[in-house]
Amino acid sequence: MSALGREAGRVAAVAWKDLTAERRTKANFNSVVFLATLTLLLFGFALGPDAEALRAAAAGIVWLTVLFSGVLTFNRSYQLELEGGAFETLLLYPGERRSIFIGKVVANLAFVLLVEAIVVPLAAVLFGLPLLGPFPGLAGVLLLGTIGFVTLGTFYAAMASRMRAREVLLPLLLFPMLVPVLLASVQSTKLVLDGDPMGNFTNWIAMLLLFDLIFFIAAVWAFDHVIED
């Protein structure tokens, strides 16, 4: 088997392990989905009841809901192993350590996309958004925005999860970094939902792609230095 194939195998093994642990308990998934639902309702109460205003704000509401609820998953992705003393063992396995990081990114990506698969239709119902028409564009935007979010979330959680103040520190480190992702995702979601007379959609998608690429490479490179011990 080629070196790349072996690495892909390691990535898949780490991702599968994380997803299996989650699938068997569902503790995290249930609470994150519940929090997301609650957040959508709270935004509705805070900004409603004017249906037009809610609809106009819907793209921003959906993305903030994803960020606020999704951020809860990243620390947990390391904490289970740290508490069980399994992380050291994981590091001892042969092969590049970046496979651990990429595997965790894949698992977290699957997790957050699943949460979105519930949150977005729910938001469509609550705020009166069209869902079927713009589906391909919407799915693409959600995927690209979530990749950037999850890459940095998984990276910063590698540090934050090992600290006492982890619940505060992770959003403090992560959210300022996500400003370009938030802007690009919300704007392109709006353009998908409301139409794009000025042809700005491709610019925002290009920005998401650029962000994802730069920070994926940077995070994979920096991860080696972060988990050295």
Next chain:
Amino acid sequence: MAIASTEPAARSATRRRFAWLNWVGGIGFAAFLASQIFGIATSPPEIGMGHLQKIMYVHLPVVWNGFIAIFIVLVMSTVYLFTRREKHDLLAASAAEIGTVLIGLTLVVGSIWAKPTWGVWWTWDPRLTSTAVLFVIFVGYLALRAFTEDIDRRARWSAAVGILGALNVPIVYMSVRWWRTIHQVQSSPSTVDPSYVLSLRANAIAFLILLIYFIGRRYQAAVLERERERLAEEAALR
């Protein structure tokens, strides 16, 4: 007892090592005073904002030097990850602290200027907004340093966070600019009259000398802090 007798020795050695900083500081403060007085005395009131324009002599030098400090964080953090020498970590941390203060000061002084000029304390202008984002990114960097107790870990982690944070600066700026131009509101007037240029340059240089002084002093304090941590560790193991 062992700590009490060694600490002053470390301190006086550090003081000798950083004696040159006194000169930098003296020259910096003198240059700062001179160029501020020169700027206030010689520049004519601006047509639109009158003497309010003098804020420029603090605002622009502060923001330029803030960005220089952030650039130093990027360089020193990268160098640290390759060399693993304590010096580079402490320099990055010192530059980050001074840079965060300068960027914060930029926002405050900018707001004070904006209120009488634009009529609002804050506007979602691309430069303002991306400066604010830069500020919170580096507040995060400082929080990470403050919360991480292990010295080696703190150095590696904050280097990674510093590099990613600095990398994000142009992307944040670009994204906020697109966001604004799509909603098009205003462009900020950035042309400077020739009668202000000399004072502006003099102030920028004075602030640059002060930047070197502040980072140097912070670095000196960081060296001492590190020495204290090491002694405390030694005493705990004894």
